[in-house]
Amino acid sequence: MAEAILQVRDLVKYFPLTRGIVFKKQIGAVKAVDGVDFDLFQGETLGIVGESGCGKSTVAKLLMRLEEPTAGRILLKGEDITRLSGKALKAVRRNIQMVFQDPYTSLNPRMTVGDIIGEPFEIHPEAAPKGERRRRVQELLDVVGLNPEYINRYPHQFSGGQRQRIGIARGLALNPEIIICDEPVSALDVSIQAQVINLMTRLQKEFNLSYIFIAHDLSIVRHISDRVAVMYLGKIVETGDEEQIYEHPTHPYTQALLSAVPVPDPSRREGRERIILAGDVPSPADIPSGCRFRTRCWKAQERCVVEVPLLAVPPHLRESGGPAAHDSACHFAAERDCAATAG
Amino acid sequence: MDTLLDVRDLHVEFRTRDGVAKAVNGVNYSVNAGETLAVLGESGSGKSVTAQAIMGILDSPPGHITRGRIFFQGADVLSLHREARRVLRGARMAMIFQDALSALNPVLSVGDQLGEMFVVHRGLSRRDARARAVELMDRVRIPAARQRVGDYPHQFSGGMRQRIMIAMAMALEPDLIIADEPTTALDVTVQAQVMELLAELQREMRMGLILITHDLGVVADVADKIAVMYAGRIVETAPVHQIYQRPAHPYTKGLLDSIPRLDQKGQELYAIKGLPPSLLRIPPGCPFHPRCPMAQEVCRTDEPPLYEVGPKRGSACHFWKETLGG
Structure with a gap:
């Protein structure tokens, strides 16, 4: 490649x-x-x-x-x-x-x-x-x-x-x-x-x-x-190879998305930790300031309101060099054990 | 446990220009209070038609119930008079549809539609009905219910629309809810919210729930027992834990095997060959035999009954022993 x-x-x-028919105004x-x-x-x-x-x-x-x-x-x-x-x-x-x-x-x-x-x-x-x-x-x-x-x-x-x-x-x-x-x-x-x-x-x-x-x-x-990109409200929030995204997601949205997928195995019904996101996706006509996921994120802090997180390998994960070191647009990107899909 | 609903040997056919489509061919199942039965099947398997027959909302013509009985809380509902049936529907059994946008009336506010249940069935005044509508919207956790009741x-x-559908079904605290693919049109994150809400309300009110779906994942999360349907028949029925570990019918096994799994990455997925049969021409013998890897001569000629293969387990396969073992 x-x-x-x-x-x-x-x-x-x-x-x-x-708005308007004759005099169109954006x-x-x-x-x-x-x-x-x-x-x-x-x-x-x-x-x-x-x-x-x-x-x-x-x-x-x-x-x-x-x-x-x-x-x-x-x-x-x-x-x-x-x-x-x-x-x-x-x-x-x-x-x-x-x-x-x-x-x-x-x-x-x-x-x-x-x-x-x-x-x-x-x-x-x-x-x-x-x-x-x-x-x-x-x-x-x-x-x-x-x-x-x-x-x-x-x-x-x-x-x-x-x-x-x-x-x-x-x-x-x-x-x-x-x-x-x-x-x-x-x-x-x-x-x-x-x-x-x-x-x-x-x-x-x-x-x-x-x-x-x-x-x-x-x-x-x-x-x-081979590789996966996760999109949220018009932007890629996390990208990496299939294993990085599914086994080592670091963006809270990816983690929530994966945890919401029902697993076809009833024996894992109990004990499986689920992140249930509150609310709906905001309108793409009115995107929140800073990080666009912050309105539904449980990690959101003051910084997320003012500073747009960039899609890059987060500096604090880069040293590890492991599978968690991949592009993730989150100020507080971190691995978290969320039972992966279709295991 | 008290049996809430008992469907016995139900047959439904649609008389169409092209011939008679046999949509449901001898379905038996029962639901107890507080229990969740998942009916799993692909399009054309008869899972929704069975539900429509139970609710009494089958399009007739062309749909006709040709045989069988449906007992609800002991009463034979098919022999009930039209008006008695209408009272039952909504008050004691209710349905949640897949597509909330087309199931709701677009020219009435949600408050009017929710309130109508109380006006028609309980004789409440419009004003009281409105107040109950707000309560219901709160209960299904629609934010700012009081402001949005006129939307x-x-x-x-x-x-949110699917929550309104759930609110409407729950309004009169029915004993049985039939949910027909309630989350298929929704995104996974929203699906998780809606399923959790549904399960919670069911627990609280000790309702029986029939969940109609094609999603093996959703079934594993919420069901107590499963009925797998194919070509209008129940081909396998079992408590939820057993069916995933050891399916007793080749069709169920095929469906489970075709779920992409981690260790198969890069390999061919298992695929059930061929297509589901046309309901106008269901193959003789076992309807699954043209697609079945285990089919023998007997499968082409003799339709298998639902063999008892274990406690509360049934499989309509001549070779259920081999399927369980292999």
Whole structure:
């Protein structure tokens, strides 16, 4: 893992809040993404976890350039793609593809499976010559474990898990290097989730893909990710490799999140210490000063109100050199034994 | 212990244009006062339809109860008159739905909706009902209840809306609560708050609780006993501790094995092959046989009964001994 294939630097997305119809006046902003940095390396999976409204899906849309960032830079193999448009943007998009959450609404019900998977070739005709497209689509169906003879069927003739396979085949059509998966299995039944996760792992090895895997199911993220970033109210609050985050979390939010996950083992019902956070996530239009988690944090002190904690290895943990020494945006970052998820 | 609810050999079918969908095929379960029964199953397993039949809110047509009986506190509710059924519902049994936003009325304030329970069932005046609504909101720990009682559902967050649903279900202190995926739409941190609240109120009021879910984690946290459903049948039933350690049905075992575990990091997850069957065409014999790693000839022809495999344990598998052992 040498060169990062994707680098994100200080990415910001504010949605303006306006009042008035004729004379629009901006009265505030929803700070959906508020300064996010991360790297994605070739062939790895970066998991992004967080509660709804934390900005993880907005990050995905920004990476796809489906939303224009307010500020910040996205570098694909060293090239800044943040301001690209027209032909140059089209070329970049070939390389970054997306798999969506809901396989029921993300496939056009009036198109056949062949047309859905082949549509990327209409937009990027250079990817496959016209005569070869049908064969290529059948190949893709085979790769994702569907019968190539299904090419003329419609989405409603498939189950949820099969539809998600169609979505994945469409994502693979242009041989991208990066696939962004936004909650790819959360709409599926439990017995089907494992099938789709196994497929994604297999494809990653086969095609050396890099995944950004956005999900709220912490045990699935743990299974598939090499590194994990935890988001809260538009910012990454902690990041590290899978073991650092799940076994040695130092940010109170990560600790609370992990302790809230129900463990499928009734014998651990008693004695398991849980952190139950008070209240709800504050509105991203009105972010608390200083540390944005302080309003729900049991460790919050005066310092947290005035000073924004930076995402870095906390100095008092650096000396230890152990797994607790990883990026954590908390003034009082410390390890704490919270029964990890899905042990 | 006194049996609160007893469902016996319940069959429900939906008569649709494409044919008859057999949603529930001979379900038996019972709940005692103060007990939590978790009904575990995937979409289409019949877990919610059973609940709707118990509550008497089945869409009919197309839904029809074709066989079976439901006893609630000893009375056969299916033979009750419509009006008697309505009095039962809300006052003595209540339901919490998954999606609070669509279950609450968007054009009535939450105070009006909570108060309506007292006006209709208890004959309270509007003003008294309002006061009771505030009490209820306090009880489910909605901050600033007095100020927020006039707010509309969309003005609350998802977790708060689910608390209002719980408040509404608890309003008349029913004996039985059916919670259909109460936390599925919520984030984990909020899910933990809501489940804790629900468990606490249940303990206080000694209610029976049927928790319908697909989440093995939530079940492990709160249930006393479990019924696993597949294709409209109960395939395994057991006290909660035993089922996680030693499942007696290959379907339960498959579900447990497909949970990502630490020591399997980087390996293939165990996956149950194939798909759940269409309810229009449930396979003959054991409905799980096309997906079952242990299936033999007998599974294709003979539907297994719910064998007694231990004290208070049942498994609808011809090879439950082998499943328990392996």
